């Protein structure tokens with residue numbers, strides 16, 4: 001039975017190759033699997049149908065179209081008026097609902113002219129769109145359109161497996177609400193990635209004192225950009241770190257860490273050898289000179305923004321990064337910073353976000369959070385993760401600084417936890433707190449994180 005994907009747990013994601021293996025095994029035992037797929041589509045279409053007006057079922061040449069044909073037959077048997085293309089002409093009037101069954105996981109090139117024209121008609125007809133398995137034209141593994149455009153659906157009913165491309169890149173903007181039906185087939189195939197859910201790493205015992213909750217040292221905030229470092233420090237504090245220190249680059253010692261947050265202290269690496277470093281937020285070029293010592297001395301590091309730019313520009317810093325112990329370094333690049341780290345352009349990073357994150361993680365021997373819609377967490381030797389929480393309210397200056405600080409605060413309290421797990425927990429919580437309509441100012445995001453926690 002189709003169900004709306006619940007956000008309160010993790011889900012396994014299966015890429016195209018894994019889905020094809022699962023499908024082949026399932027088909028060997030249940031040759032009529034398409035009947036069940038079509039039934040699932042018909043049930044959801046019926047639930048979404050407003051009760052009058054025709055349903056346009058737009059079918060393609062393969063099994064995705066086959067699902068559509070089964071659904072069309074079942075809907076008709078239920079008394080729902082159906083227009084089925086390409087057997088019948090495209091409806092002249094606006095339908096009540098469109099079922100997009102043009103292309104699913106069989107997409108292997110840019111849509112042909114004829115299919116692209118039907119996709120455009122589906123998009124333009126003005127009715128709500130229910131996509132079968134995947135919005136037509138979207139690549140299952142990357143969430144990128146294979147051609148000039150992919151269908152932007154209001155609902156997607158994904159069958160058998162959850163595909164990574166529904167959750168990252170352009171996928172979230174194209175899939176709409178995601179429904180899932182495994183068609184009763186056990187997912188006896190290793191997941192290719194995890195879809196993140198809530199994960200709590202903190203514990204406040206009755207006997208807790210500030211010393212039991214670790215220390216964070218935020219290094220950044222060059223003149224004119226101190227807000228970035230302060231946001232990171234506030235986030236670490238909101239997360240519950242026992243003590244949070246700020247090394248404001250170039251600021252006189254008399255300058256308060258944060259006049260609005262008296263809990264924050266000025267501090268420097270010299271005395272804080274056990275702290276989790278959150279390095280780079282608003283740091284400017286000055287961070288390049290400070291990085292060798294920070295990389296050599298701090299046991300756990302979250303590197304963001306200008307620290308990443310400095311590392312991208314300097315092979316010696318890259319070597320220092322690779323020399324750190326496994327599981328102790330976490331990088332949080334947005335796509336442009338990732339492009340600099342990889343020596344390519346942003347479009348190339350976005351074209352396959354899972355692959356780009358994995359490549360950065362492997363090259364630099366770190367955990368990488370590739371930020372953006374559907375942030376990807378990658379670590380050498382571990383299964384990648386994709387984050388479904390968050391949304392465009394986070395697309396505002398400072399929300400990444402808050403993430404870096406939150407990750408540092410979390411890690412300070414989970415000292416024996418590896419970078420990958422910390423990243424998974426922190427990225428999900430950050431996105432969950434950032435779910436809002438409109439824009440969420442970064443300082444308000446910190447407050448939301450504090451109260452949600």
Ligand SMILES: NC(=O)C1=CN([C@@H]2O[C@H](COP(=O)(O)OP(=O)(O)OC[C@H]3O[C@@H](n4cnc5c(N)ncnc54)[C@H](O)[C@@H]3O)[C@@H](O)[C@H]2O)[C@@H](O)CC1
Pocket residue numbers: 019020023033034037060061062063064065066067102103104105106107108109110111112115132133134146159160161
């Ligand atoms: N794997 C699953 O989850 C299941 C598969 N089923 C359905 O079957 C679909 C996969 O079926 P298929 O492998 O037949 O794949 P599709 O139906 O997605 O597409 C394959 C067909 O489209 C053509 N094609 C591919 N790219 C094209 C392009 N860019 N322009 C024009 N034509 C193009 C191919 O030549 C082929 O004829 C799934 O997406 C799902 O809807 C269900 O029936 C059962 C479960």
Ligand SMILES: Nc1ncnc2c1ncn2[C@@H]1O[C@H](COP(=O)(O)OP(=O)(O)O)[C@@H](O)[C@H]1O
Pocket residue numbers: 305334371372373374375389390391392393394395396397398399400401402403430
């Ligand atoms: N459309 C979106 N959907 C989901 N998350 C988003 C979206 N836009 C931005 N974010 C998140 O907001 C944060 C922005 O970080 P970043 O680009 O580094 O901003 P800044 O450097 O200004 O703080 C990241 O965690 C990113 O994943």
